[in-house]
Amino acid sequence: MGGMHGFGPVVVEKDEPVFHNRWEGSVRAIMRRTVGRIYHLDEFRNVVERMPPAEYLRASYYERWLHALETLMVERGVITLEELRSGRANGPATGANIQHELAPALDARFKPGDKVVTRNLHPAGHTRLPRYARGKRGVVRTVNGPFLLPDRNAHRGGKVWEACYAVEFTASELWGDRASAVDRVCVDLWQSYLRSEEDEA
């Protein structure tokens, strides 16, 4: 959503409770107990993003989560649509569990201070490269990971471990002349989102 216009001022709810209702807490708890067992967090985020845009914006936060949990349980074969409708189980869960593997050693191509350019990627599925940071020049601040590449993991497209970098951009590189000359935005980016400035040249 970074940089989109038209959403108005930030509205702060005074003395907001942790959960507004019991069902919000239940949704959070169900997610906590099932993520990493039945589905990966990247898959969960992708299912939320797959909501039709108008519905996504209209729905409350935990309503999106409820939608994602229902969708994932059905897609994984844990619960059938009929069971969801009736609220009664017809048989045991059959969904496959997530297989976890240990992360390999960090193999980082870039180091702090390296000048990088983000790729101009527009995948149809999930990515963690924000739209406002595509095709921009920045500098690596920290090197982290390796983490699984969400673009693949969200679609069960294979486990690809990559270094992840906090990349600093000047505000004017992202937003043009209206931005302050001293402001900066740091974005966490996976290695395959990045090229070195030399590649560019």
Add this chain to the structure above:
Amino acid sequence: MTKHDHHEQGDHGHHPEAPSDLEARTLALESLLIEKGLLTSEDVDRIISAYEHDIGPMIGARVVAHAWVDPDYRARLLNDGPAAIRELGYDYPTSTGLTVLEITEKVHHMVVCTLCSCYPWAVLGLPPTWYKSAPYRSRAVSEPRLVLEEFGVALPADVSVNVWDSSSDLRYMVLPERPEGTGGWTEEQLASIVSRDCMIGVARPRVPAEANR
């Protein structure tokens, strides 16, 4: 638990369905998962209770207060956030890192997740609704100074505003500046002025007017 009032000021009103429908769907999902042995009602109660009572911004506030009084701890916190949090006896998950961002006279930090709602919940509890809302997620990166002004933080033009978009499994927490007029305060007193918003970077710790008489 507070009953949600839909006419309450500040409620975004994002409820296309009556809450009872969402409640019914949640109950159906919960009971199916319990029947299938993937969840217990004790799990649900325990997790809700932990978020409501045990995990919250008081953890981050105590960490900040300790860093204010102990320069060595402050250095360790800036160097390795999770290790420094655990040093004070708190749990910090191994799955996510934590970078602590130090506010100085010349650099201000604020945190957002433009893609979803990533947030250092282990030290701050669950994020407020505004943090997860479209206005904050869209504007924090492109017009941070305007957003900060709406929160009551006006920054001089020569202070660099650094916005951290937590788009991966890394997490960020802001270490605010210790305000003037807090000399001799106990850590407990110091922690009491470090709000959640201070550690997101949209507020500054304030010394209450009556504190220094």
